[in-house]
Amino acid sequence: MDRAYDFVVAGGSAAGLVFAAEAAKRGATVLVFEEHSEIGEPEKCDGLVSLRGLRKFGYPPDKGVIQNGIASAVVHSPSGRLFGISASALEVVVLDRSAFDKQLAESARSNGADVQAGTRVASTVEGPDGVEVNAGGTTARAKYFVDATGPASSPPGGIVPAAKYELEGDWFKEHVVEVFMDTERYPGFFAWVIPYGGRKAKVGVAGTGINPFRALDGFLEGRPSRILRRVSAPIYVGGPAPSFVRGRRILVGESAGQVKPTTAGGIMTSVAGAVMAAKWACAAVQKDDPHLLSNYQPEWEASFLKEMKNMLRLRGVFEKLTNADVDALFAALATPRLTRKLSGADFDFHATALLGALGVPGLLRVAKVVASAEVRSLLVDG
Ligand SMILES: Cc1cc2nc3c(=O)[nH]c(=O)nc-3n(C[C@H](O)[C@H](O)[C@H](O)COP(=O)(O)OP(=O)(O)OC[C@H]3O[C@@H](n4cnc5c(N)ncnc54)[C@H](O)[C@@H]3O)c2cc1C
Incomplete structure (x- = not known):
């Protein structure tokens, strides 16, 4: 039977x-x-997120959803140079992502939404006044269809294969996130270690053109671990979609590319997108004026587009680096001054913070190591 929403x-x-x-x-x-x-x-998802960001958009995690607090981050260069940043002022935590989604479902239900699990949307048909949504052998009618299907419909071209294990071990520190750069083993991305309490960590790798499980097993050689869970899931790093609203379709979250192109973190930026989309979509319904929806994308972009563009530009540079370049950059840039500047920076705006902390002298040092059009563009616009 048809239902109308x-x-x-x-x-x-x-x-x-x-x-x-x-x-x-x-x-x-x-x-x-x-x-x-x-x-x-x-x-x-690994659930690494800043509490500040989630609080700002009205969805702080319940206490029981937080698995761990993060005190610092350490980045490893291919030859083993280290660059550490204190995160104690940033309120970065690791969430039990499954429990967080259940918390959000409870919030949706308690406000009156109908949440039906176990039902896949098979197709949609858009008409002048609404959309027919075919799911689980029934049809539901809607004034607007909201696509929140994640990487299944994120903009083309930005998907990178990834693999992750939840594991137990003794070779990482309980409150330290670690990133391992190696442009040969993890081209275009990195390996990561996110401790989530006691001796447990979420450990993953992503990279273009690699078999991520083989790369992850290689990473764990010499790091004795008991694997608790294996996950294969692509990450998206391609930047925001050109348009978030198409007729009566509204894209939110990863479908709209609302994900950081440097780290593939998308919890906060997707929550922000959903809050803004709902505000304008409800105004469009209440005033029977679809044009009001055109306010959604500019509002999201006013908060995040500059940072997303900076992240994409840093990616453009990073993707061209060899391991020798990365080591040279660590030698030239990983100074106590940069550590100090980044330690107070906003977790959710790290690309803008990094470019600001480097300044023109730092970028000139980058340009000496990497002579590319991307670095020149950072110098001109950064
Ligand atoms: C390995 C990995 C680690 C990550 N770690 C972090 C992290 O530490 N911090 C961070 O901020 N972000 C992280 N992310 C990114 C983060 O998970 C996403 O950006 C965020 O969950 C986006 O939320 P979303 O609702 O847009 O999409 P998703 O969380 O991808 O959800 C999409 C949902 O749509 C459902 N779906 C798909 N197709 C259909 C259909 N046809 N019908 C019905 N349902 C459908 C899916 O089952 C899924 O539940 C990680 C991602 C991956 C893959």
């Missing part, structure tokens, strides 16, 4: 559930379809 959402994860909670809070009727039978499962 203001919004039907595909995807019951961070973006879809926050959209649902926010729209329902404003009195809209909302149905969320999540293809998996349990919200939050299977868990792919």
Whole structure:
């Protein structure tokens, strides 16, 4: 039987559930379809996030959802040089991402949204006044369809294969996130270690054109570990989509490319996108004026576009580096002054902070190591 809603959402994860909670809070009727039978499962995300960012957009994690607090980050160059940054002022935590999604589902339901797990959206048909959404053998009608399906529909070209293990071991520190750069083993990305309490860590690698599980097993050679869980999930690093609204389709979260191109972190930026999208989508429904939706993208971009562009430019430089370049950059740049400047920087705006901390003298040093058009553009615009 047909059911009619203001919004039907595909995807019951961070973006879809926050959209649902926010729209329902404003009195809209909302149905969320999540293809998996349990919200939050299977868990792919590592849950590294700044509490400040989530608080700002109204979705701080419940206490029981936080697994660990992060005191510092250490970046390793290919030859073993280290660059450390204190994170104690930044309120960076590791979330139980499955539990966080359940918290968001509870928030959506308690505001009146209908969240239906175990139902995949198979197709949609857009008409002049609304969208027919076919899912689980039934059709639901909506004034607007919200695509929150994540990497399944993120902009083309930015997907990088990744693999991760949750494991137990003694070779990492409980409150220190570590990043390992090696442009041959992990081209275009890196290996990471995110401790989540006691002797446990989420350890992963991503890179273009690699077999990520083989690379991850290579990384763990000499680091004795008991593997608790294996996850294969691509990351998205291609930057925001050119348009977040297409007719009666609204893209939120990773579908809209609302993910950091340097680290593939997307929890906070996707939650922000969902909050903003719901505000303008509800205004469009209440005033029966679809044009109001055109305010959503500029609002998100006003907060994040500059940072996303800086991240994409840093990626452009990083993708061209050899291991020798990375080591030379560490030798030239990893100074106590830079450590000091970055230790107080905003976790969610690290590219802008890095460019600001380097300044023209630092960028000139980068240009000496890497003579590329991308570095010249950083010097001109940075
Ligand atoms: C390995 C890995 C580690 C990560 N670590 C971090 C991190 O530490 N910090 C951070 O900030 N970000 C991290 N991210 C990114 C973060 O997980 C995403 O950016 C964030 O979850 C985006 O939320 P979303 O709701 O847009 O998409 P997703 O979380 O991808 O959710 C999409 C949902 O849509 C559902 N779906 C898909 N198709 C359909 C369909 N047709 N019908 C119904 N449902 C459908 C999926 O099952 C899924 O539940 C990581 C990602 C990966 C892959």
